[in-house]
Structure formats: C-alpha cells, structure tokens
Amino acid sequence: MHKLFSKIIWLLIALLGASAVGGIAVNRGESINALWFITAALSVYAIAYRFYAAWVTTTVLVVDPTRATPAERLDNGRDFVPTNKWIVFGHHFAAIAGPGPLVGPTLAAQFGYLPGTLWILFGAVLGGCVQDMVMLFLSTRRNAKSLGQMARDELGPLGGTAALIGTFAIMIILIAVLGLVVVNAMKHSAWATSTIAATIPVAMIVGIYMRHFRPGQVLEATALGVILLLLSVFGGGWIDRDEFFRLWFDCDGLFLAWWVMAYGLAAAILPVWLLLAPRDYLSTFMKMGTITLLAVAIIMLQPEVKMPAITRFIDGTGPIFGGKLFPFVFITIACGAISGFHSLIASGTTPKLLTNERDILMIGYGGMLLESFVAIMAMIAATVLDPGVFFAINSPAGVVGKEAINAVATISSWGFPVTVTQMQALADQMGEATLFARTGGAPSLAVGMASLFGSAFGETLLALWYHFAIMFEAVFILTTLDAGTRVGRFMLQDMLGNIWPKMAETSWLPSVIFSSFLVVSGWGYFLYIGVIDPNGGVNILWPLFGIANQMLAAIALCVATGILIKSGQLKYAWVTGMPLLWLIIITSTAAWEKISSNDLRIGFFSAANDLSIKLSVGVLPPEKADIAPQLIFNLHLDAWLTLFFVALLWLIVFDMLRICGRYLAGKPVPPSSEAKHQLSRLTEDWVRD
Amino acid sequence: MLRKVQTFWQLLRRLSGDDAYERYIAHFAEHHQHEGIHVCEKPLTKKAFFKKRQDERWNGINRCC
Numbered sequence: 001m002h003k004l005f006s007k008i009i010w011l012l013i014a015l016l017g018a019s020a021v022g023g024i025a026v027n028r029g030e031s032i033n034a035l036w037f038i039t040a041a042l043s044v045y046a047i048a049y050r051f052y053a054a055w056v057t058t059t060v061l062v063v064d065p066t067r068a069t070p071a072e073r074l075d076n077g078r079d080f081v082p083t084n085k086w087i088v089f090g091h092h093f094a095a096i097a098g099p100g101p102l103v104g105p106t107l108a109a110q111f112g113y114l115p116g117t118l119w120i121l122f123g124a125v126l127g128g129c130v131q132d133m134v135m136l137f138l139s140t141r142r143n144a145k146s147l148g149q150m151a152r153d154e155l156g157p158l159g160g161t162a163a164l165i166g167t168f169a170i171m172i173i174l175i176a177v178l179g180l181v182v183v184n185a186m187k188h189s190a191w192a193t194s195t196i197a198a199t200i201p202v203a204m205i206v207g208i209y210m211r212h213f214r215p216g217q218v219l220e221a222t223a224l225g226v227i228l229l230l231l232s233v234f235g236g237g238w239i240d241r242d243e244f245f246r247l248w249f250d251c252d253g254l255f256l257a258w259w260v261m262a263y264g265l266a267a268a269i270l271p272v273w274l275l276l277a278p279r280d281y282l283s284t285f286m287k288m289g290t291i292t293l294l295a296v297a298i299i300m301l302q303p304e305v306k307m308p309a310i311t312r313f314i315d316g317t318g319p320i321f322g323g324k325l326f327p328f329v330f331i332t333i334a335c336g337a338i339s340g341f342h343s344l345i346a347s348g349t350t351p352k353l354l355t356n357e358r359d360i361l362m363i364g365y366g367g368m369l370l371e372s373f374v375a376i377m378a379m380i381a382a383t384v385l386d387p388g389v390f391f392a393i394n395s396p397a398g399v400v401g402k403e404a405i406n407a408v409a410t411i412s413s414w415g416f417p418v419t420v421t422q423m424q425a426l427a428d429q430m431g432e433a434t435l436f437a438r439t440g441g442a443p444s445l446a447v448g449m450a451s452l453f454g455s456a457f458g459e460t461l462l463a464l465w466y467h468f469a470i471m472f473e474a475v476f477i478l479t480t481l482d483a484g485t486r487v488g489r490f491m492l493q494d495m496l497g498n499i500w501p502k503m504a505e506t507s508w509l510p511s512v513i514f515s516s517f518l519v520v521s522g523w524g525y526f527l528y529i530g531v532i533d534p535n536g537g538v539n540i541l542w543p544l545f546g547i548a549n550q551m552l553a554a555i556a557l558c559v560a561t562g563i564l565i566k567s568g569q570l571k572y573a574w575v576t577g578m579p580l581l582w583l584i585i586i587t588s589t590a591a592w593e594k595i596s597s598n599d600l601r602i603g604f605f606s607a608a609n610d611l612s613i614k615l616s617v618g619v620l621p622p623e624k625a626d627i628a629p630q631l632i633f634n635l636h637l638d639a640w641l642t643l644f645f646v647a648l649l650w651l652i653v654f655d656m657l658r659i660c661g662r663y664l665a666g667k668p669v670p671p672s673s674e675a676k677h678q679l680s681r682l683t684e685d686w687v688r689d
Numbered sequence: 690m691l692r693k694v695q696t697f698w699q700l701l702r703r704l705s706g707d708d709a710y711e712r713y714i715a716h717f718a719e720h721h722q723h724e725g726i727h728v729c730e731k732p733l734t735k736k737a738f739f740k741k742r743q744d745e746r747w748n749g750i751n752r753c754c
Contacts, residue, residue: 077716078738079745090704100754146749167750174754215736218707272747273740280752281705335754344750483752490748506748549754 017043031304048125063357068680082355100335101375106441112310123337124372127579133364139347146348153673170548176526177541184440190249195236207278261524267482268516283476297456307383319395321539322601327586331546336375340552381448388418393444396536431463439536488519604639
C-alpha cells in the first residue's frame with residue numbers, strides 16, 4: 001500500500017514537472033508567471049535526485065556506508081573532522097555558490113528566458129551535479145586529494161600539469177571579469193562606491209574583534225559586522241546626497257580599477273585574519289540571507305516574467321555579447337549549470353568533513369541542485385524587468401550609442417520599447433544618476449531584486465534595496481577576488497619553487513610580494529583592458545571565462561571517466577562521458593568561433609584586423625585611436641589564450657583515451673590510488689554533532 | 690518551541706564555527722588523555738587554536754565562482 005502511494009506521488013510530480021517545463025517552453029503570450037519556473041525547477045530536481053542520482057550512487061559509484069571516510073580515519077579535530085551532514089552541506093554550498101550563477105543567467109537572458117532556463121535545469125541534473133558528486137566521491141576514496149593530484153596519480157604527469165595550469169588560468173580570468181562587474185557597478189555611483197568601500201574597514205573591525213578582543217566569538221563578531229554593513233548602505237545614501245562627500249566617491253572606471261587592483265594586492269599580502277577571513281564570514285551570511293530573501297519574495301509575489309521566451313538575438317546579433325544561441329548560451333550560463341571550479345571544492349575541501357559515503361548524494365548532487373536553483377532565481381530577477389529596460393541597462397554604449405536618446409531609439413527599434421523618461425524615473429527611484437549602459441549584470445540584477453524586494457517588503461525603500469543588492473553582490477565578488485588572488489599566489493609560489501626552492505616559502509616576504517604582484521598584474525591587465533574597452537569588456541571577458549570554466553569541468557570529467565573505466569565500470573562510463581562529450585563539443589565550437597569567425601563581434605582576429613585597418617586608414621575618432629593599439633594587442637592575446645585552452649583540453653582528452661585504451665587492451669596503467677578499505681567505527685549516534 | 694530554538698542555535702553555532710574550540714577540546718580529551726595519565730602535549734589555547742584553524746583553512750581553494 002505504502003509503495004503504491006509513493007509511486008502515485010512520484011507520478012504526479014513527474015506530470016507536474018512535465019507540464020511546467022512544457023508550459024514555459026510553448027508559452028508565447030505577453031508574459032508568464034514566475035511560479036511556473038519554480039514548479040518546473042523543483043519537480044525536475046526532485047525526479048533527478050530521487051531516481052537518476054540515487055541510481056548513480058548505488059550502481060555506478062557503489063558507495064559503501066560501512067567504509068571509513070578520510071574524516072574518520074585522519075580525524076585531527078581541526079581540518080579533518082567527521083561532521084553532521086547538514087553542516088557539511090552548509091559549508092559545501094557556501095563554498096560553491098559565488099557570483100557566477102547570478103551574472104551568467106542575467107547575461108544569457110538576451111536570448112530570451114527559455115534557452116537559459118532549460119540549460120540551467122538539464123545541464124545541472126545531467127552534468128554539473130554529476131560532476132560535483134563524482135569528484136566528491138573520488139576524492140573521498142583517495143584521502144581527500146585534490147583534482148590535480150588525482151589527475152596526476154590516475155592519468156599521469158600530463159593530466160596533473162594540465163589541471164594545474166587550467167586552474168591557474170581560470171582563476172586569473174575569473175578574477176578579472178568579477179573585478180569588472182564590481183567596477184561597472186561602482187562607476188560614477190557615489191552611493192555604491194562609498195558603501196562598497198566601507199565594507200573593507202567593517203571587515204577589518206570584525207577581524208580584530210575575532211582575533212584580539214574576543215577570540216573565536218564568531219557569531220558575535222558576525223552580528224556586529226552585519227549591522228555595520230547595513231549601516232554602510234544607509235550611510236552611502238547620506239554621502240550620495242551630500243554635495244561635498246559625493247565628489248570623493250564619484251569616480252570613473254579606470255580609477256576604480258586601480259583601486260580594485262590595489263585592494264587585491266593588499267588582501268593577498270595582509271594576514272588572513274585581518275581582512276580575508278572576516279570578510280568571508282560576512283559575505284557568507286549576506287549571501288545566504290539574501291538568497292533566502294529572494295526566494296521568499298519570488299514565492300510571495302509570483303511576479304510576471306515579461307521577457308519573451310526566445311528573442312531575435314539567437315541569430316548572434318545580441319547587444320550584450322555577440323554569438324549565436326549555440327554554443328554561446330552554454331558558455332554564458334556556465335556556473336549555474338556546470339562549473340569546473342566546483343570540482344576543486346568537491347575534491348580536497350569537502351571530503352575532509354564527510355562522515356559517511358552515504359551523504360555524498362545529498363552533499364555533492366544536492367549542493368549543486370541548490371546552486372542551479374539560485375541561477376533560476378537570477379533568471380527570474382532579470383526577466384521580470386521590462387525587456388526594453390533590461391537591454392537599456394545591459395547594452396554597452398559602443399553598441400547602442402552613448403547618448404540616451406540614441407540608445408532608446410536603437411533598443412526600441414529591436415521591438416523592446418523603452419523611453420528616456422522611463423529610464424530616468426527608474427534611475428531616480430534607485431538613487432542612481434543613470435542606468436544606461438551599466439553592463440556586467442550586477443546593476444540589472446540589483447534593479448530586478450530591488451523591484452522584487454520593494455513590492456514584497458516596502459516600495460518606498462527602492463533606493464535602499466538597490467544599494468543593498470549591489471552591496472550584497474560586491475561583498476562576495478570581492479571575497480572571491482581576494483581569496484582567488486591568494487590561492488593564485490600560493491599556486492604561483494609553488495610553481496616558482498620548482499625553479500628556486502626559496503620562492504616556495506609562503507612566509508618569505510619577498511616571494512609573497514613578488515608572486516602576489518604577478519597574480520594581480522595578470523588579472524589587473526584584463527581588468528584594465530575591460531574598463532577602457534568601449535564595448536564594455538564583459539562581452540569579451542565573460543565568454544573567455546565561460547570557456548575556461550567549462551574546460552576545467554571537462555578536465556574533471558576526464559579524470560572521472562578515466563577512473564570509472566579503469567575500475568571496470570566501462571558500461572556506465574557514459575554517466576560522466578556524456579556530459580564530457582557535450583562540454584568538448586561546446587567549448588571547442590565556442591573557441592573555434594571566437595578564433596575564426598568573420599563577425600567582428602565574435603572573432604578575435606577579425607576584430608583585431610578590422611581595428612588595425614581602420615587605425616591605418618585614420619577613420620577612428622581620436623579617443624578611440626589612442627587605445628586602439630592596446631585593444632588590438634589584447635584581441636590577439638585573447639585569441640591565443642582561447643587556442644591554448646582548447647589545446648589543453650584536447651591534450652587531456654587524448655591522454656585519458658590513451659590510458660583507457662591501454663587498460664582495455666590489458667596493458668599496464670597507473671594503478672588506482674584508492675585508499676584501502678577500512679571498516680567505519682562511527683555509528684549514527686556516535687557522530688559528534 | 691524552546692527545543693526548536695535551541696536546535697537552531699546549535700546549528701547556527703556549528704555552521705559558523707562558533708563552537709569549534711569546544712569541539713576541539715572535547716576531541717582532545719577523548720584522544721590525548723588516556724586513562725587519566727598526562728600524555729604528550731597540552732591542548733592549544735583558544736587564541737592559538739583559531740589562528741591555526743584559520744591559517745589552514747585559507748591555504749587552499751575554499752571559495753568559488
């Protein structure tokens with residue numbers, strides 16, 4: 001009886017999910033309610049979790065609840081600690097959830113709501129979640145080793161080196177693009193700039209409190225920090241209205257970019273307790289709180305999505321970034337569906353806390369499901385805006401024109417009506433001077449969130465909500481930025497240590513300063529170019545980041561597929577092989593188009609040629625002619641970088657196929673690095689929680 | 690109701706690492722003080738423990754995109 005009941009329930013969920021997905025797919029009306037998205041997402045997640053993911057853990061991975069995990073065997077009470085599964089879930093989710101799933105869907109909304117939404121749902125359940133879960137499993141079986149170490153042990157030195165270089169490259173591009181998003185959000189906005197600037201001393205106060213005043217009183221210190229952060233949002237409004245202070249914080253992009261670089265350098269060199277760790281505590285609390293608030297607001301309000309299902313820009317002429325629906329919707333969504341970066345958390349970090357292999361399903365697969373849900377909410381927040389407003393905020397001046405009147409004319413001519421008065425009224429409501437050409441995704445997301453929060457929790461406070469949203473995005477973008485710079489520094493010191501061992505000493509100040517400087521110059525260069533680029537820079541940097549991130553995911557899936565085949569699971573190798581194949585197709589196609597396309601807005605080389613011809617003929621306006629040589633050099637650099645990413649990807653794919661071929665032919669391969677089976681002595685009630 | 694609030698408070702403390710030192714001391718007592726004889730070293734002080742924990746945590750990748 002009970003079994004039958006459960007079957008009926010699952011059948012109903014399947015029907016509900018199918019009709020919700022079908023509903024959002026075939027709807028061609030004026031608007032569609034956001035509740036359809038939520039329903040479609042939750043049913044797809046439930047079915048995938050209950051059936052596909054559960055089958056993968058029992059049949060393909062064969063998790064063994066009696067087997068002791070590294071947290072139990074290597075328990076030292078500090079970093080290896082068997083921990084309650086909900087706590088591990090919290091830590092894991094806090095670590096994987098960053099600004100990516102908020103920015104990606106916002107940009108991809110230029111194709112309409114449908115393509116992005118479908119990829120966020122199905123890419124996650126078949127690709128991203130599987131990747132995270134399998135990496136968590138493999139690392140748990142290998143004493144919490146990192147992706148790079150596993151690649152080296154199981155495939156050989158080539159795989160290990162490729163994973164290391166891939167990680168380093170993606171870090172540089174990621175930080176640059178995130179820096180650009182923050183700079184664009186702060187540009188000529190005294191309120192946003194002063195609020196974000198205030199988060200630095202706030203973090204330091206919290207750091208000193210936790211270190212010297214009341215050591216280890218994390219919650220007390222965080223509560224203090226959150227109050228100070230909220231005050232800084234209010235304070236920003238006060239500064240914005242003050243004639244004198246306003247000028248201090250009304251800065252242009254380049255000036256802000258230099259400050260972001262200086263901040264990154266300082267954060268990488270200063271001790272972690274002063275800036276990095278307290279900022280991270282604060283950003284985690286803000287992140288969790290705001291995401292919950294967003295979910296509550298969407299469910300309470302049930303807003304109408306006004307963006308069409310599919311826009312004309314699937315032909316590749318979109319203003320936010322150039323390129324057709326295939327493959328660029330996949331490259332742009334990136335983290336919300338599948339993120340290579342997660343494999344670095346799932347290996348190495350999370351396995352040190354995992355008490356039982358049984359929990360891999362919930363933490364690895366479930367964690368990514370939640371991340372995908374965040375991406376769906378970002379998609380909703382972007383598409384509840386009037387499409388005309390959405391395009392006016394996100395289209396760079398280089399595409400739609402510098403003057404507001406030109407911009408609204410161009411955007412309206414695309415069939416997305418918008419007026420200057422409408423945009424000015426919106427800007428006034430949000431407490432900003434203008435909302436035209438505020439590229440990068442953060443301002444449009446903040447407008448979307450502010451209008452949701454405003455209607456749900458008080459319309460009069462729109463400007464406060466807007467700057468609260470900007471502060472929330474900036475706080476954890478800056479956390480990724482400084483944590484990333486620091487990790488990049490460690491990796492670089494490690495690499496330099498191979499040449500001169502003294503460089504590897506993480507406490508030797510000359511080496512610390514030198515390598516931090518190198519890492520900051522790496523991303524600082526791309527940030528600088530992005531800021532001076534009249535097309536906004538995001539249109540170049542985000543696809544580059546997408547390609548790098550999907551490439552890292554492909555490397556992780558290569559390692560996973562190789563290990564599955566080597567452990568005799570050839571018939572199930574498609575579980576990781578299928579998403580791997582798809583990632584190879586989309587990254588290779590995207591890279592090929594970025595290199596060879598004749599479309600000036602897609603192809604790096606053709607854009608560079610066009611620019612150099614115009615420069616030599618002398619048809620460029622003087623301010624553009626000044627920066628043209630730098631832009632041309634950068635386009636060449638981006639093209640070679642893309643080529644390098646794809647070459648790296650194919651190298652590791654062939655290396656994996658070579659190892660698998662040898663294994664299947666019965667020839668010797670690197671042995672499995674799995675730790676020996678040891679019976680777990682932990683029982684449910686024994687776990688310390 | 691009170692129980693629920695208590696459980697939530699425990700969860701929050703646990704998630705934020707607020708109770709990490711108490712758990713460390715418990716772990717220490719369990720593993721380092723066999724049969725009441727004073728063995729090996731003393732546990733870290735609260736300040737030293739948090740310093741060490743933080744340094745270890747920020748040595749690798751723990752934040753994502």
